[in-house]
Amino acid sequence: MTWRDSHSFENSHSPLQALAWVGRNTVQLIREMGAVFLFFLQGLLLIFQLPFQIRKSLQQVYFIGVKSIFVILLVGIFTGMVLGLQGYYTLVKFGSEGVLGGMVALSIIRELGPVLTAIMIIGRAGSAMAAEIGIMRISEQIDALVTMDINPIRYLFSPRIVASVISFPLLTALFNVIGIIGGYISGVLLLGVNSGIFFSRMENLVNIHDIMGGFYKALGFGLIVVTICCYQGFYVHTRREGFGAKGVSLATTSAVVLSCVFVLITDYVLTSFLL
Amino acid sequence: MLTPLIEFRKVTKSFDGKRVLDGVDLAIYPGEVTTLIGKSGVGKSVTLKLIIGLLLPDRGHILYEGRDVGNMGRGERKRMRERFNFMFQHNALFDSLTVYENIALPLEEKTRLSPRDIEDRVRSKMESLDLLGIEYKYPSQISGGMQKRVALARALISDPQVVLFDEPTTGLDPVRKNSVLSMITHNQKNFGFTAVLVSHDVPDVLYISNRVAIIEQSRILYEGSPHGLEQSDQPVIREFIYSLEALKKDIVGLPDRGELEKAYLRAVDAWHTSGSFAVLVLIIQDYQAIERSIGDFGAFEVLDTLAERLRSHVRTWRYIYGRFDCNTIVCLLPGVTEEPVIRGLLGKLAQDLKAQEVFQPNQYTTYCHEFSVSAGFTAGSESQRLEDMVQAAKAGGETLVRLSCAQASRGSYA
Numbered sequence: 001m002t003w004r005d006s007h008s009f010e011n012s013h014s015p016l017q018a019l020a021w022v023g024r025n026t027v028q029l030i031r032e033m034g035a036v037f038l039f040f041l042q043g044l045l046l047i048f049q050l051p052f053q054i055r056k057s058l059q060q061v062y063f064i065g066v067k068s069i070f071v072i073l074l075v076g077i078f079t080g081m082v083l084g085l086q087g088y089y090t091l092v093k094f095g096s097e098g099v100l101g102g103m104v105a106l107s108i109i110r111e112l113g114p115v116l117t118a119i120m121i122i123g124r125a126g127s128a129m130a131a132e133i134g135i136m137r138i139s140e141q142i143d144a145l146v147t148m149d150i151n152p153i154r155y156l157f158s159p160r161i162v163a164s165v166i167s168f169p170l171l172t173a174l175f176n177v178i179g180i181i182g183g184y185i186s187g188v189l190l191l192g193v194n195s196g197i198f199f200s201r202m203e204n205l206v207n208i209h210d211i212m213g214g215f216y217k218a219l220g221f222g223l224i225v226v227t228i229c230c231y232q233g234f235y236v237h238t239r240r241e242g243f244g245a246k247g248v249s250l251a252t253t254s255a256v257v258l259s260c261v262f263v264l265i266t267d268y269v270l271t272s273f274l275l
Numbered sequence: 276m277l278t279p280l281i282e283f284r285k286v287t288k289s290f291d292g293k294r295v296l297d298g299v300d301l302a303i304y305p306g307e308v309t310t311l312i313g314k315s316g317v318g319k320s321v322t323l324k325l326i327i328g329l330l331l332p333d334r335g336h337i338l339y340e341g342r343d344v345g346n347m348g349r350g351e352r353k354r355m356r357e358r359f360n361f362m363f364q365h366n367a368l369f370d371s372l373t374v375y376e377n378i379a380l381p382l383e384e385k386t387r388l389s390p391r392d393i394e395d396r397v398r399s400k401m402e403s404l405d406l407l408g409i410e411y412k413y414p415s416q417i418s419g420g421m422q423k424r425v426a427l428a429r430a431l432i433s434d435p436q437v438v439l440f441d442e443p444t445t446g447l448d449p450v451r452k453n454s455v456l457s458m459i460t461h462n463q464k465n466f467g468f469t470a471v472l473v474s475h476d477v478p479d480v481l482y483i484s485n486r487v488a489i490i491e492q493s494r495i496l497y498e499g500s501p502h503g504l505e506q507s508d509q510p511v512i513r514e515f516i517y518s519l520e521a522l523k524k525d526i527v528g529l530p531d532r533g534e535l536e537k538a539y540l541r542a543v544d545a546w547h548t549s550g551s552f553a554v555l556v557l558i559i560q561d562y563q564a565i566e567r568s569i570g571d572f573g574a575f576e577v578l579d580t581l582a583e584r585l586r587s588h589v590r591t592w593r594y595i596y597g598r599f600d601c602n603t604i605v606c607l608l609p610g611v612t613e614e615p616v617i618r619g620l621l622g623k624l625a626q627d628l629k630a631q632e633v634f635q636p637n638q639y640t641t642y643c644h645e646f647s648v649s650a651g652f653t654a655g656s657e658s659q660r661l662e663d664m665v666q667a668a669k670a671g672g673e674t675l676v677r678l679s680c681a682q683a684s685r686g687s688y689a
Contacts, residue, residue: 132371140367147327147361148381148433149353155384 039153039234040227043161046154056159057166064125064160065167069174071120076175079112080104080182087183088191097187101198102205104183105176109206109214113176114168115267118221121171122259126229129160130255133233134248142234157230161223168222169215176214213274220270221263228262229255278341280305280437280469281326286335288321295321297493298335303486308463308470310480313490319473320364322490323439326471327359328352357385358436362443364473366426368414374425375401375410381433400428404458420451427455431462438463440472444480452476456483529582535597535605536661542595542609543657552609553617554655556668557581557675560647562602568644573633578604580633581648588624605665607655617652621675624650628676636680647677 047053083104091097133156136142145152180202187193232255236247279302288296295318303309303326311319324330325337328344337344339355347355360381368377375397382393401407404424414422423443430438443459444452456476460483463470474480481487481501489497489504497504530538559565559577566574582604585596589606596606611617628648632638651672655664 136369139370140363140365141369143324143329144361144363144367144369146329147356147359147439148385149356150381150384 035235036227036231039157039231040161040223042153043157043227043230046151047158047162049154053154053159053162056155057162060159060163061166063128064121064163065171068121068124068167068171071124072117072171072175073178075116075120076113076178077182077185079116079175080108080179080184081186082182083107083112083179084183084186085191088187088193097191097193098197099201099205100183100187100193101180101200101202104187105180105202105206106210108179108183109176109210111267111271113172113179114214114217114221115263117168117172117175117218118225118263119260121168122225122229122256122263126225126259127252127256129226129229130233130252131248133230134236134251137234137236138244138248152234157226157234160226160230164222164226165219168225169218172214172218209274213270216274217267217270220266224262224266225259228259232258277304279303279338280340281471282338282341283322283325284336284338286325286332286337288318288325288330288332294493296325296332296490299490299493299495301488301495301498303469303471305469306467307485308460308472308483309486309488310472310474310484311488311490312474312477312480313496315475317490318493319490320441323361323441323471323473326437327361327439328356359439360430360433360435360437361439362426362430362441364441364445366414366422368422368426368429370414373411373413374406374417377414377425378428378432381429385433396432397428400432404428405454420447423447423451423455427458431466434466435468437469437471440470440474442473442475444474444476452479456480459483529604530597532597532599535595535599538595538597539607539661542607551612552607552655553611553652554661554664554668555606555608555617555621555652556599556650556665556672557585557604557606558649558651558669558672559602560649565644565646569639569642573639577633577646577648580631581628584624584627584631588620588627599665603665603669605661605668612654614652621650621652625675634676634678636678639680643678643680645678645680648675649673650675 084100087100087103087107088097091100091103133142136156142152142156145155184195184198188195188198232251233248236251237243239247239250241247241250281301281303283299283301286296286299286301287294299322301322311322313319321330325332331345339347342351344352344355369380372380378400379393379397382388382396386393388396398407401410404427406421406424406428409417409421414425417425427443430440440459444455447455456479459470459472462468463483472480472484481504484501486499487497487501487504488495497507559581562574562578565577578598582596582598585604585606589596589608592611593609594606596604599605608617628634636643649672651668651670653664653668653671
């Protein structure tokens with residue numbers, strides 16, 4: 001067979017090969033998603049196994065929640081301030097700067113609060129979760145738990161689910177409050193919007209449906225982030241691209257990227273349902 | 276007949292197409308210490324992980340108390356696993372928990388003991404393993420030896436029925452190694468648990484073992500008592516038992532008798548056209564007595580010196596040499612036929628040896644043992660067996676050099 005024959009031979013097979021590649025990856029993706037869902041389901045059910053892991057859950061609340069407060073405050077205040085600033089210069093063109101308070105509050109409560117809080121927690125705690133569990137896996141600490149007849153999913157994942165369910169909505173609420181204060185600082189204190197109008201418009205435009213929507217989002221993001229990050233760390237040994245420290249590094253990167261992507265996709269899906 | 280507690284029947288396990296265990300049959304009896312030995316990467320740790328259920332066999336059956344683990348229900352398997360504990364090769368300590376928390380973890384997670392009872396048990400175990408004072412340190416803050424003992428304490432804290440030890444003495448100094456091995460055997464005798472060890476510490480580990488299994492090329496090469504192991508004449512088994520001798524051989528650089536005979540047979544063809552050769556023999560008299568009196572290392576140094584000096588004197592000639600038996604070095608010199616040449620060589624060697632430290636009485640300040648090295652030679656021919664030529668050379672042997680505890684004296688060649 002000449003090179004030309006071989007080339008055409010390859011070409012004649014390439015659509016099939018491409019189809020096979022798509023099929024293989026689709027099956028792999030579905031399998032992976034199924035594994036992630038089962039992992040989540042196990043972790044969720046094991047929360048209710050006695051005795052409750054209250055101390056470990058509180059430790060995780062401290063790690064995921066309390067230790068993220070500073071970064072949430074920092075991001076929240078500047079997000080609110082820049083929103084107030086941009087909103088003011090846009091609204092002033094239409095003579096509607098009075099609705100600035102409502103605009104800032106709605107933007108933050110409905111979208112920016114849950115999404116940015118989730119992204120901040122992914123960066124600070126999600127990556128740490130993936131790395132910590134990944135290192136436990138490669139240093140046989142998870143195997144040690146199994147040999148001691150301690151369910152590693154219950155021991156490592158379930159307290160983190162509890163902590164995320166508690167921390168994400170609370171941190172989102174904090175982000176919302178501090179973001180509104182940021183908008184107030186730039187809109188009212190720096191640009192001279194009337195304080196009374198700022199708050200009265202906010203009161204008129206924001207209703208409990210918006211607040212609950214943001215709360216549901218925060219809850220959903222919390223579950224997605226903790227599941228993806230813990231899953232990536234827990235199954236680091238099954239990665240084909242790299243083992244050991246490299247595997248942990250790849251798992252941490254995947255955890256952060258996938259969490260962010262899924263948070264944004266879920267945000268769109270939830271928003272379309274909630275609106 | 277005693278029923279095995281754990282039994283492997285035709286167990287096969289592969290990783291990425293590489294077969295690590297191939298139809299392995301193995302029996303582990305209750306209340307005994309069973310040791311798995313073998314070269315690195317032959318599947319010893321895999322065997323332990325199969326026993327505890329961290330891995331599942333590709334084919335074959337693993338039986339626990341006669342019941343196939345694969346057919347056990349979840350509850351039964353859980354109850355079985357509760358009776359096991361495992362000490363990992365690299366300890367697998369939880370690096371974010373303190374030493375105390377590491378040891379207490381199985382009790383806190385799997386028992387309903389009060390915190391006071393847990394503390395008492397942990398402290399008692401720490402005391403028995405000489406670990407008190409490091410309770411609040413993290414694993415990364417303590418030495419490798421201490422980490423090993425912490426892992427051991429954690430493995431024993433729940434008083435398991437079966438304890439699997441994956442290289443428990445790797446990385447320990449000789450004193451700690453002995454203490455870990457004696458601790459395993461004492462605890463095993465006190466609590467009666469079944470111990471399965473993976474170890475490279477041959478022969479030390481054989482002293483505490485009731486049964487030994489050697490894994491080689493994915494199969495069990497030997498399974499039985501340590502005494503039976505000593506009786507075996509299989510080369511791989513002997514390599515393990517005499518690994519210390521193998522180290523000595525490597526350091527001295529002397530081929531053993533088998534290698535010497537092979538080299539001789541190979542060389543016979545090459546020498547056939549170039550005439551006869553001389554067979555030179557150096558014998559350390561009463562070598563075992565030297566080992567007993569001045570110690571292993573002293574005796575080894577005598578042998579090493581002898582080999583090294585002989586090599587330096589014949590290095591400009593063609594030669595084959597090796598250790599014929601524990602106290603005899605044989606050197607074949609092709610083309611050397613004249614007796615005066617050999618006598619001259621031995622004279623120079625005697626002078627040289629006399630100046631060496633091992634023949635200076637002042638080197639033996641505490642224990643001194645008089646000994647001598649004799650030398651003999653004979654003319655060799657291809658038609659004769661090497662053993663016969665060596666015996667002939669030995670028969671005409673004369674003293675080459677002697678250590679006198681008063682003073683080193685010259686032998687008759689000098």
